[in-house]
Amino acid sequence: MAEPALTLRHFFERARAGQLTAVRCRKCGELAIPPRELCPACYERAWEPVPLGGEGTIASYTVIRVAPRAFMADAPYAVAAVKLREGVSILGRIVDIPLERLAVGLPVRFRPIIRDSQTAIGFGPA
């Protein structure tokens, strides 16, 4: 078989450039962010990449104060579950929003967090 429509490497290359990408099933229209081989709704193997707007609202959040060793210098920091305008959800690190302003329903916008060769999902002010 050919390589999947969107590999993790492709996803994070695009994210690093500021573009959040999902996959949509050409058969049933199911939308998903993490690329997967089969559509969980219809089990077809017919994904196509689709760019997302990157806008969403906070569905839940936490402020992490006891961090893993690699993140100790960052603490306290916030991680949120964000529901994107297109309907799919993803977790991301919150950047440039004061911790006391965080609230469920707060609008946020995707922003990549780049650390050396690693790219992580982030969300900043809308």
Added chain:
Amino acid sequence: MRRVAVIGVGVTKFGKHDRTSSELFAEAAADALADAEISADRVQALYYGNVVGSETEHQLHTGPQAASILGIPAIPTTRFESACASSHAAFRHAVMEVGAGVSDVVLVGGAERVLNVLTPDSTEYFAYASDAVWEQTLGLTFPGVFALIARAHMQKYGTTEEQMAAVAVKNHKHGALNPKAQFQKEITLEQVLKSAYVADPLKLYDCCPFTDGGAAVVLASEDVARKSRRPVWVLASAAASDWMLLGDKRDLSRVPATERAAALAYKQAGLAPTDVDVVELHDCFTIAEIVATEGLGLFEPGAGGRAAEKGMTSLGGRVPVNPSGGLKAKGHPIGATGAAQIAEIVTQLRGDAGPRQVNRARTGLTHTLGGNTATVLVSLFGRG
């Protein structure tokens, strides 16, 4: 499937130990065999749970290591890793081996050692059970995972920090009655509410501790069990999974894997939630207990917090939950936890639980959750 029973149980003291995880397992396993009054040469297989041995002890291949240290090196053995649900996953597979007629006597257990490393390191190792690409890169911790669940539950149902604190107070009260528990002291609601935030809205006293410990149970076929002194029958053992990523879950206030595993287990046993007299469930965080009591059908979705606050899950309440003290007070040696929960339910159904005994307990349930709620095991046990 043949009927399967637990005929012996063993649990080490939970807390800090200067022994390897395999040594801790071996102590619990020898105790379980003695309790079963069965010779070690009757054991035909070992199903073993261990999670962070690679990280804290630089040890892989812990199955044969555990069997060797116990002194029965020749039997087939496999290590199960399903995060915090590991030894309960091992148990389900062992039940199938005995139920299928492959073996008549099988040992199940697990052990963990983590207090030999510092908290930032154990926090990191436990986070390996979340996704390395999508979640670990955010600095997400396990308290963080359950904090996201807690906030969603508070938002949807109005659950309060006081209700979560009531779970901690209750489980410490139970743990004070358990000589094997890591924390054998009661705490007040005020102490919980005034403890420092670990991952808002979860505070230190909402979280279970890091724990060293081991646990084991002996499983037997009906023929063998009938000759044993006090068998407790396995009425069901079911597993379910869910999306690995928390972001893929549609409703963070619920744990679909718990609901699926519970439905399967009740169906296998021909029982309903109202038939359950005593429950040992996965309270890694106070909110986890509230959500689990709802997912297991003991209370309606959203009613778990109020139920805990009203004492409905306390010893003497409508359905006592975690009479052992739970993960919160008894402790949570992750590879051993499922087996330890089963050992407590067996002890309860035998009427051997002393001051923490649940009156007239005939049917018991164990629930163990792994990772970002992606693995859940539910088993049911009966005396008859």
